[in-house]
Amino acid sequence: MQRILTLLLIIFFAISCSQIQESKYIENSGRAQGSTYQIKYESPEGKDFGDDIEAIFKRIDLSMSTYVPTSLVSTVNKGDTLVQVDTLFMEVLNRSLEIAEETNGDFDPTIGPLVSLWGFGFEELRQDVSPQMVEQTLEKTGYQHIQVKEDSVKVPEGFQIDFNAIAQGYTVDYIAEYLESYEAVNYMVEVGGEVRARGVNQTDEIWRIGVDKPSEEIDAEGRFQFILELKDKALATSGNYRKFWVDEETGARYSHTIDPQTGYPAKNSLLSASIISDSAMDADAYATVCMVKGLEECREFLNAKDELEGYLIYDDGSSNWGTYVTEGFEEFVVN
Numbered sequence: 001m002q003r004i005l006t007l008l009l010i011i012f013f014a015i016s017c018s019q020i021q022e023s024k025y026i027e028n029s030g031r032a033q034g035s036t037y038q039i040k041y042e043s044p045e046g047k048d049f050g051d052d053i054e055a056i057f058k059r060i061d062l063s064m065s066t067y068v069p070t071s072l073v074s075t076v077n078k079g080d081t082l083v084q085v086d087t088l089f090m091e092v093l094n095r096s097l098e099i100a101e102e103t104n105g106d107f108d109p110t111i112g113p114l115v116s117l118w119g120f121g122f123e124e125l126r127q128d129v130s131p132q133m134v135e136q137t138l139e140k141t142g143y144q145h146i147q148v149k150e151d152s153v154k155v156p157e158g159f160q161i162d163f164n165a166i167a168q169g170y171t172v173d174y175i176a177e178y179l180e181s182y183e184a185v186n187y188m189v190e191v192g193g194e195v196r197a198r199g200v201n202q203t204d205e206i207w208r209i210g211v212d213k214p215s216e217e218i219d220a221e222g223r224f225q226f227i228l229e230l231k232d233k234a235l236a237t238s239g240n241y242r243k244f245w246v247d248e249e250t251g252a253r254y255s256h257t258i259d260p261q262t263g264y265p266a267k268n269s270l271l272s273a274s275i276i277s278d279s280a281m282d283a284d285a286y287a288t289v290c291m292v293k294g295l296e297e298c299r300e301f302l303n304a305k306d307e308l309e310g311y312l313i314y315d316d317g318s319s320n321w322g323t324y325v326t327e328g329f330e331e332f333v334v335n
Contacts, residue, residue: 022046025186025202032057033168034067035192040201041179042186049182053175060171063088064163066112077112079157082149090151092163092170092281099166099285100143103301106292107285108260110141112160115258118265134263141260168192169236169284176280188230189280196234196280206231208334214239214271214313214321225313228332230276236283238291239272239313257291268294269314271321276309276329283308295324302326 028050029038063086065071076083096109117137140158147154168191176189176196186199188207197207210224257266273290277283290298295314302310309329316322
């Protein structure tokens with residue numbers, strides 16, 4: 001009788017544990033990195049990783065946010081001194097330098113002074129930028145001037161590293177890989193519009209992601225340019241249709257995407273670029289590269305990169321939108 005009772009207790013305990021550890025879908029959302037985030041995942045043991053995710057945001061901000069005065073990047077940007085940085089910083093810097101080399105400077109992590117000059121950094125919007133000011137500021141940019149010695153980084157005085165075109169994508173990857181380390185195989189991680197998805201959602205369907213039309217205002221009824229099913233891939237979109245300023249005297253419209261080589265906001269017909277890649281960090285950076293290159297150069301670039309797919313929206317010159325979509329990207333689009 002005692003053996004039977006013991007066996008029953010063991011069975012009851014096992015059943016109780018299995019119920020406690022039953023997987024379930026969890027959602028965490030909020031604000032971070034100057035934007036919003038939405039993260040959904042099937043937690044194998046039902047654990048809510050919300051606090052861990054908040055801690056990840058804080059760790060990345062302390063490493064790479066120029067809006068945090070005590071961050072590592074802010075310390076490096078004080079200039080002319082080697083600063084020991086963490087592994088997060090080095091991962092993003094190394095990938096930034098690789099993409100800068102690959103794109104011949106269309107992507108440049110030292111663009112910070114130009115971003116501030118044109119009013120998209122800490123300063124108020126600038127409408128008095130002169131060619132001389134641009135020329136002087138360009139002298140304080142150039143990724144080739146970043147010095148790396150083991151785990152320490154230095155830039156010349158007046159230079160500023162700016163990871164804003166790649167850090168959110170990196171954050172998405174970091175959180176996704178953190179969830180995977182706890183055996184989460186179904187998730188969708190979105191931060192500031194950059195997305196990475198794996199597996200299926202709570203209704204056992206591939207994650208569906210909508211990308212806004214390139215309009216200054218959001219139309220609630222018909223807001224999406226397209227909807228795609230994203231599985232085991234990452235997506236990032238860069239656009240010039242909401243973040244810009246207009247010169248009151250000339251009426252010229254300046255986008256927030258700065259061409260690192262000219263020092264001026266990129267001027268071309270491209271309104272937005274959506275890039276699919278294996279990593280959100282790459283998708284984020286290459287979407288910015290496309291906005292700098294413009295339509296024709298971006299088309300050539302994408303056709304030469306088997307690991308990238310793209311959806312480009314451009315002004316066709318007659319107040320209408322044109323689109324260019326790679327064959328691989330079309331396979332993801334469902335509406």
